[in-house]
Each structure stands twice: as C-alpha cells, then as structure tokens.
Amino acid sequence: MPYAAKTEDVETLFPTEEYKIERIDISIDPFTGRNPSYCFVELASKEQAERAMTELDGKDLLGRPVKIRPGVAKSSNDRSLPRGESSPSAEKTTAPYAFDRWQRNDASNHWKGYSEQGRRLYVGGLPRPESQQVVDTEIRKFFDGFNVEAISKVISPHLSKRFEPGDHYYLFVDFASSDEAQTAINTLDGQVGPWGGKLKVSKAKGESVKVDERNKFNAPGESQRPSATREAAAAA
Structure with missing residues (x-):
C-alpha cells in the first residue's frame, strides 16, 4: 500500500454492496504518520475473501496498484490479535509499548x-x-520512572556514518511534559544504555515531514503519482 493510506482508504477498495468488512488492522507510526505498506482485512466470509483476491488484486489505491493475498503474517508481531486482546505491540513484552500503533487512529496528527x-x-x-x-x-x-508517551522506530544512520567506529542508530522518545524531558536529559545524557555503550540524549530538532505527505498528495491540481521527493522519502 502507499505509506499514506489509512483505514478509510482501504475501505474504498471493497464495494459495500459486494463485500462486508468486519475488521481492518492497520499500523500507523505516530512519528511519521505512515503504515508499513500493508494491512489486514477481515471479511464476512471465506467466499468474499477468495473473491476479493481475484477481483480486487491490482486495484488502484492512492495511485498505486495493491496486492491482495491470504492474510498470513510474516511474524507474530505483524498481526493484531483477536478481539478483546492486546495488539501485537504489547504481545509477550515485560514493558508494553507506550503507543499502540495497531489500535490507535490518531497517530498521523496527534504527535x-x-x-x-x-x-x-x-x-x-x-x-x-x-x-x-x-x-x-x-x-x-532506560527511561524508567519517566512518563514516556511514545517511542519511535529505530532509524538507520546516514550512509556516511555507517562505517565509522561506534554505534550510530537512533530514535525519538516523547514525554508528557517539557520539564520531564529536560530532567531526562540532565539525568541520562551520556549514561550507559542497555547495550553497553553511552547514549546521547538531547532535544529533538524539527519534526518529520512525512506526516504531511497525505496533504500534499491530496493538494488541488497534484497528479495521482507521488512526486520524486516523496518517492525518495518512501524509499528511505
């Protein structure tokens, strides 16, 4: 799927007079507003699912032909659990995720x-x-005792950094208040992290522009095909 697609976009793939959607599981990252390029759709019957794979495979979604296949998860964390249970993000962890990417629908604008x-x-x-x-x-x-609201996915370093000595991957952490964030900096910057090396903890600069991609896509007069800038961002 296009990274900007959301639940309401997926719903448009399935004509209401032919298909009954019982559930859509889609993970949206709160720091980028993006899905991981796939989601899971439960239909009312096996017959509808088989027909969808035949009739709807290759159908356009926000300018991109999508693939519709049997809903087999690539790993145990790829699939939302049955109703009434926690999402995959909290499955089998001693410290559950601060932000449930599978169950919350405000990820693209709340942060x-x-x-x-x-x-x-x-x-x-x-x-x-x-x-x-x-x-x-x-x-x-590592941030035990602090009110952490969200943890981003790990971000790969720039190519120029990958072969330099040391560890250069990074992520972002959101806190309930600026005072708490500053206290975290004062307390933990330069401290040894869970993997044995010292971690750099500092104020984040700017925000991801990826959360605005959908607005650009829907801008009047803009073509259905994403621009080269957004394609490059999607591949990053």
Whole structure:
C-alpha cells in the first residue's frame, strides 16, 4: 500500500454492496504518520475473501496498484490479535509499548508539535537493533520512572556514518511534559544504555515531514503519482 493510506482508504477498495468488512488492522507510526505498506482485512466470509483476491488484486489505491493475498503474517508481531486482546505491540513484552500503533487512529496528527514544545528527545548511540520489540522494552527500562508517551522506530544512520567506529542508530522518545524531558536529559545524557555503550540524549530538532505527505498528495491540481521527493522519502 502507499505509506499514506489509512483505514478509510482501504475501505474504498471493497464495494459495500459486494463485500462486508468486519475488521481492518492497520499500523500507523505516530512519528511519521505512515503504515508499513500493508494491512489486514477481515471479511464476512471465506467466499468474499477468495473473491476479493481475484477481483480486487491490482486495484488502484492512492495511485498505486495493491496486492491482495491470504492474510498470513510474516511474524507474530505483524498481526493484531483477536478481539478483546492486546495488539501485537504489547504481545509477550515485560514493558508494553507506550503507543499502540495497531489500535490507535490518531497517530498521523496527534504527535505534531512535540519538538517545538520540548517534549521530544533524540536518543543516539544505539547499535543495529535486534527487533523493534526488544528496543521498545529496553528503552522503556532506560527511561524508567519517566512518563514516556511514545517511542519511535529505530532509524538507520546516514550512509556516511555507517562505517565509522561506534554505534550510530537512533530514535525519538516523547514525554508528557517539557520539564520531564529536560530532567531526562540532565539525568541520562551520556549514561550507559542497555547495550553497553553511552547514549546521547538531547532535544529533538524539527519534526518529520512525512506526516504531511497525505496533504500534499491530496493538494488541488497534484497528479495521482507521488512526486520524486516523496518517492525518495518512501524509499528511505
């Protein structure tokens, strides 16, 4: 799927007179407003699901042909759990995610302004991650005692940094207040992190422009095909 697609966009793929959608599971990152390029759709019957894979595969969604296949998760964390249970983000963790990407629908707009308010911190000096689940758990432990609202996905360093000595992966952490974020800096900047190296903790600068991609896509007179700038961003 296009990274900007949301639940309401997925719904348009399935004509209401032919298909009954029972559930759509889509993960949206609160720091970028993006989905991971896929989601899961539960239909009312196996017959509808089989027909959708035949009739709707390749259908246009925000300018891109989508693939519709059987809903087999690539890993246990790819799929939302049955109703009444927690989402995959909290599954089998000792410290659950601060932000449930699968269950909340405000990710694309709720987190703007955190950098300006001094509530978003940069955390650098991370090694190449084992998994996002492990990173979330360890970062929550590192900031134990602080009111953490969200932890971003781990971000790869620029190519120019990847072959330099040391660890250069990083992420962002959102706090409930600017005072708490500043206290975290004063307390934890330069301290040894969960992976043995010292972590850099500082105020984040600016915000991701990716949360605005949808508005650009829908701008009057703009073509259905994403611009080269957005394509480059999507590939990053």
